[in-house]
Amino acid sequence: MTTQPREYIADHQSRFQADFFELLRIPSISTDPEHAGSVRAAAEWLRGRMAAAGLRASVEETEGHPLVLGRYDAGPEAPTLLVYAHYDVQPPDPLDAWSSPPFEPTVRDGMVVARGAADDKAQAIIQMGAAEAALATGGLPVNLILLFEGEEEVGSPSLVPYLREHADHLRADHVIIGDSMMFAPGRPSLIFGMRGLAYFEVEIRTGGWDLHSGQYGGAVPNPAHVLAEVIASFHDREGRVAVAGFYDAVAEVPDAWREGWRHLGFDDEAYRRTAGGAPLFGEPGYATHERLWIRPALTVNGMISGYTGPGKKTVLPCRAAAKVSCRLVPDQDPEEIAALFERHVRERVPSGIDVAVTTYQANPPWRADPDAPLFAAAGRALEEAFGTPPVKVAHGGTLPIAREFAETLGAQVAVMGFALPGANMHGPDEWFPLAHLRGGMEAMVALYRELAR
Amino acid sequence: MTTQPREYIADHQSRFQADFFELLRIPSISTDPEHAGSVRAAAEWLRGRMAAAGLRASVEETEGHPLVLGRYDAGPEAPTLLVYAHYDVQPPDPLDAWSSPPFEPTVRDGMVVARGAADDKAQAIIQMGAAEAALATGGLPVNLILLFEGEEEVGSPSLVPYLREHADHLRADHVIIGDSMMFAPGRPSLIFGMRGLAYFEVEIRTGGWDLHSGQYGGAVPNPAHVLAEVIASFHDREGRVAVAGFYDAVAEVPDAWREGWRHLGFDDEAYRRTAGGAPLFGEPGYATHERLWIRPALTVNGMISGYTGPGKKTVLPCRAAAKVSCRLVPDQDPEEIAALFERHVRERVPSGIDVAVTTYQANPPWRADPDAPLFAAAGRALEEAFGTPPVKVAHGGTLPIAREFAETLGAQVAVMGFALPGANMHGPDEWFPLAHLRGGMEAMVALYRELAR
Numbered sequence: 001m002t003t004q005p006r007e008y009i010a011d012h013q014s015r016f017q018a019d020f021f022e023l024l025r026i027p028s029i030s031t032d033p034e035h036a037g038s039v040r041a042a043a044e045w046l047r048g049r050m051a052a053a054g055l056r057a058s059v060e061e062t063e064g065h066p067l068v069l070g071r072y073d074a075g076p077e078a079p080t081l082l083v084y085a086h087y088d089v090q091p092p093d094p095l096d097a098w099s100s101p102p103f104e105p106t107v108r109d110g111m112v113v114a115r116g117a118a119d120d121k122a123q124a125i126i127q128m129g130a131a132e133a134a135l136a137t138g139g140l141p142v143n144l145i146l147l148f149e150g151e152e153e154v155g156s157p158s159l160v161p162y163l164r165e166h167a168d169h170l171r172a173d174h175v176i177i178g179d180s181m182m183f184a185p186g187r188p189s190l191i192f193g194m195r196g197l198a199y200f201e202v203e204i205r206t207g208g209w210d211l212h213s214g215q216y217g218g219a220v221p222n223p224a225h226v227l228a229e230v231i232a233s234f235h236d237r238e239g240r241v242a243v244a245g246f247y248d249a250v251a252e253v254p255d256a257w258r259e260g261w262r263h264l265g266f267d268d269e270a271y272r273r274t275a276g277g278a279p280l281f282g283e284p285g286y287a288t289h290e291r292l293w294i295r296p297a298l299t300v301n302g303m304i305s306g307y308t309g310p311g312k313k314t315v316l317p318c319r320a321a322a323k324v325s326c327r328l329v330p331d332q333d334p335e336e337i338a339a340l341f342e343r344h345v346r347e348r349v350p351s352g353i354d355v356a357v358t359t360y361q362a363n364p365p366w367r368a369d370p371d372a373p374l375f376a377a378a379g380r381a382l383e384e385a386f387g388t389p390p391v392k393v394a395h396g397g398t399l400p401i402a403r404e405f406a407e408t409l410g411a412q413v414a415v416m417g418f419a420l421p422g423a424n425m426h427g428p429d430e431w432f433p434l435a436h437l438r439g440g441m442e443a444m445v446a447l448y449r450e451l452a453r
Numbered sequence: 454m455t456t457q458p459r460e461y462i463a464d465h466q467s468r469f470q471a472d473f474f475e476l477l478r479i480p481s482i483s484t485d486p487e488h489a490g491s492v493r494a495a496a497e498w499l500r501g502r503m504a505a506a507g508l509r510a511s512v513e514e515t516e517g518h519p520l521v522l523g524r525y526d527a528g529p530e531a532p533t534l535l536v537y538a539h540y541d542v543q544p545p546d547p548l549d550a551w552s553s554p555p556f557e558p559t560v561r562d563g564m565v566v567a568r569g570a571a572d573d574k575a576q577a578i579i580q581m582g583a584a585e586a587a588l589a590t591g592g593l594p595v596n597l598i599l600l601f602e603g604e605e606e607v608g609s610p611s612l613v614p615y616l617r618e619h620a621d622h623l624r625a626d627h628v629i630i631g632d633s634m635m636f637a638p639g640r641p642s643l644i645f646g647m648r649g650l651a652y653f654e655v656e657i658r659t660g661g662w663d664l665h666s667g668q669y670g671g672a673v674p675n676p677a678h679v680l681a682e683v684i685a686s687f688h689d690r691e692g693r694v695a696v697a698g699f700y701d702a703v704a705e706v707p708d709a710w711r712e713g714w715r716h717l718g719f720d721d722e723a724y725r726r727t728a729g730g731a732p733l734f735g736e737p738g739y740a741t742h743e744r745l746w747i748r749p750a751l752t753v754n755g756m757i758s759g760y761t762g763p764g765k766k767t768v769l770p771c772r773a774a775a776k777v778s779c780r781l782v783p784d785q786d787p788e789e790i791a792a793l794f795e796r797h798v799r800e801r802v803p804s805g806i807d808v809a810v811t812t813y814q815a816n817p818p819w820r821a822d823p824d825a826p827l828f829a830a831a832g833r834a835l836e837e838a839f840g841t842p843p844v845k846v847a848h849g850g851t852l853p854i855a856r857e858f859a860e861t862l863g864a865q866v867a868v869m870g871f872a873l874p875g876a877n878m879h880g881p882d883e884w885f886p887l888a889h890l891r892g893g894m895e896a897m898v899a900l901y902r903e904l905a906r
Contacts, residue, residue: 209729275669276662276771279805282673297670306756308756313755325767398767
């Protein structure tokens with residue numbers, strides 16, 4: 001009797017864990033040019049492991065850090081699944097906040113503590129292990145493409161050009177973005193929506209130099225006052241965005257989604273604590289998770305004017321500036337929002353005072369159909385691996401590649417991950433539950449089978 | 454026939470100018486510890502010149518840079534005049550903005566260009582020259598105290614303790630603060646009021662760390678939004694301060710003052726250009742000079758929150774802070790204003806969000822009686838020297854020592870200066886009209902005589 005993939009996965013866990021630790025020891029910090037050699041070393045290591053797993057593997061050069069590509073061709077009748085993950089990591093600073101060295105994986109209570117454990121090296125191990133298990137036990141029933149990026153933590157500058165250039169070669173029916181987390185311990189999740197992002201800078205100038213606040217205070221306009229009035233006008237007192245037309249294009253979601261989410265047990269109190277403890281605040285009529293998943297938001301990310309050092313300086317500033325970003329939901333269009341935003345700002349700046357509005361980023365929101373076949377198949381696969389069906393949720397963040405995969409490759413896209421909430425992804429003592437290596441691999445081999453049915 | 458003081462002054466102009474240049478060559482930058490030796494060298498130089506002029510001169514030690522004291526005793530029946538000036542200067546940065554080296558005095562079109570020329574070394578030369586001229590031509594009819602400070606540009610930390618400790622020794626009937634400018638070329642001025650200053654920092658905190666704007670935007674409070682609402686609430690749309698009770702203690706001024714000032718020809722357009730060119734804006738019902746001289750103001754001096762570097766960062770800040778200062782007029786009390794301000798701020802911060810209000814400085818306003826004998830005498834003296842009576846004005850800035858001299862020494866106080874508007878006092882190419890050395894000395898010897906009549 002041939003071995004089943006689940007048995008193979010179970011039998012090889014200690015080697016998969018050893019591989020995981022080996023990968024975690026490579027400090028593939030993409031933001032730090034001094035670590036470029038480590039990033040490449042990680043890519044080469046991955047190519048070797050992909051090849052050992054039975055995939056055609058290659059390191060794909062870009063203008064920045066390389067991608068690692070692994071392929072298996074099951075045949076033209078089989079569906080094609082592309083799985084994305086990234087092998088670069090955030091810097092570990094501040095080092096003294098770690099209880100063990102960030103690039104020396106340490107196991108505590110079943111958790112591996114290391115930089116990159118959750119974000120996102122566990123995914124690389126899981127995806128390669130699942131492919132190996134399937135191939136070693138009678139074959140992989142889908143055309144599989146593993147695409148591991150080395151620039152996720154620096155904004156993925158090379159990924160979109162690569163995708164567009166190689167779209168024919170990468171065409172897939174389904175894409176799993178393997179870079180997220182479960183909803184809660186024991187509760188896997190599938191993410192089917194991420195908000196878009198329109199990011200602006202507003203700059204108000206009343207002159208070319210700062211003035212003495214005694215010689216001018218009370219007699220000339222103050223750009224900090226003007227900017228404060230503009231920012232104060234962005235919301236009404238209840239927390240709605242007050243930019244005219246901002247909500248016009250927002251699509252209502254099916255009642256069933258909101259009803260289903262009501263039973264999720266989203267923990268407002270725990271969420272509030274992760275945010276620093278202030279009382280939660282947002283658009284009336286929506287629960288916290290709805291404010292994040294299906295409602296847009298406008299956020300001041302930064303503002304500055306005049307003197308901000310210690311003590312006092314009696315300056316009347318000549319300039320005030322703010323960074324402001326909008327998280328967008330379907331069917332808001334970033335360009336339309338940019339126009340509404342700029343009009344709103346300009347209407348509130350008195351004539352004779354210079355104002356400039358710059359758009360730094362404009363990404364539309366992404367939302368998949370949570371009832372599409374990919375979600376049904378992945379739902380069954382996750383239930384098989386974790387004993388409970390996944391929750392289908394959206395996410396407040398922005399993942400431009402989700403929409404890019406969908407549009408460039410013509411694929412259905414889902415976001416799926418095995419880390420747990422509180423994994424300190426960009427902080428000290430990042431961790432990943434060791435048992436989820438196995439669960440993730442089991443879910444993946446089940447997904448291959450479900451997609452091929 | 455004995456020489457008159459005016460002749461003496463005229464005859465010795467070239468030496469006074471040489472002295473002026475010698476003093477300007479000493480880089481007595483009080484803010485820069487590396488220049489402490491130069492500050493002391495300037496003090497010693499002044500002591501020597503005071504002694505040569507016929508005064509009892511001493512360098513007075515403090516915890517910081519020294520004061521220079523010069524005295525002449527005319528006798529117990531003569532009135533006592535104390536003249537204050539300062540011999541320290543601002544740093545010359547940015548050096549490349551100067552058209553000649555800042556500590557190498559250069560004459561262009563009758564103007565001496567050098568750091569400290571206008572602020573305030575011309576005063577030292579004028580005051581010592583006037584005393585010398587009076588003593589050399591038959592005597593000085595007043596008890597004279599020259600008090601030159603070396604810490605004016607660092608906030609005068611030692612002056613008030615020195616005054617209070619030596620109040621008996623420094624008791625004066627009249628004090629001239631020699632650190633200002635004329636109203637316009639050919640139009641001397643006497644300043645009889647300066648605004649007070651209450652300087653605050655407002656800090657709003659929603660947590661201990663910045664958050665990801667995707668994972669939290671729209672669901673948690675944003676301290677930048679809260680601070681912007683607070684700042685926007687400081688003024689009404691027309692430009693009045695909207696802090697409840699802010700104007701309650703403001704004293705109305707005599708109609709005659711406002712009527713007299715209407716004929717001054719305060720040049721709004723020229724003032725607007727010095728402010729950077731934006732349209733003037735302030736409290737309705739008052740002219741620009743009135744907004745500065747007799748009306749209080751509330752000014753944001755600085756504000757900061759979140760990310761303010763280049764480009765974008767999707768951060769939702771945990772902290773926002775602003776520096777805010779109020780310029781006060783009689784009879785506003787800085788402590789009362791601080792209480793009103795703090796109440797106003799606290800009422801506008803939602804409960805559950807931390808707010809701290811810190812007071813950095815609280816100086817009451819100063820206003821003298823412009824019809825007091827000192828102003829009458831100085832008015833006649835200035836008219837004699839410059840051919841036109843001075844305008845009696847107030848000033849929007851704050852000069853805590855004015856009130857300190859009045860209260861500690863029991864003196865009448867006036868502020869009088871001979872620089873001209875646009876002298877770039879803290880900027881590059883600071884300048885002083887050479888002819889005003891002579892005019893200033895003539896005014897001072899006339900003032901001695903007028904005070905002694």
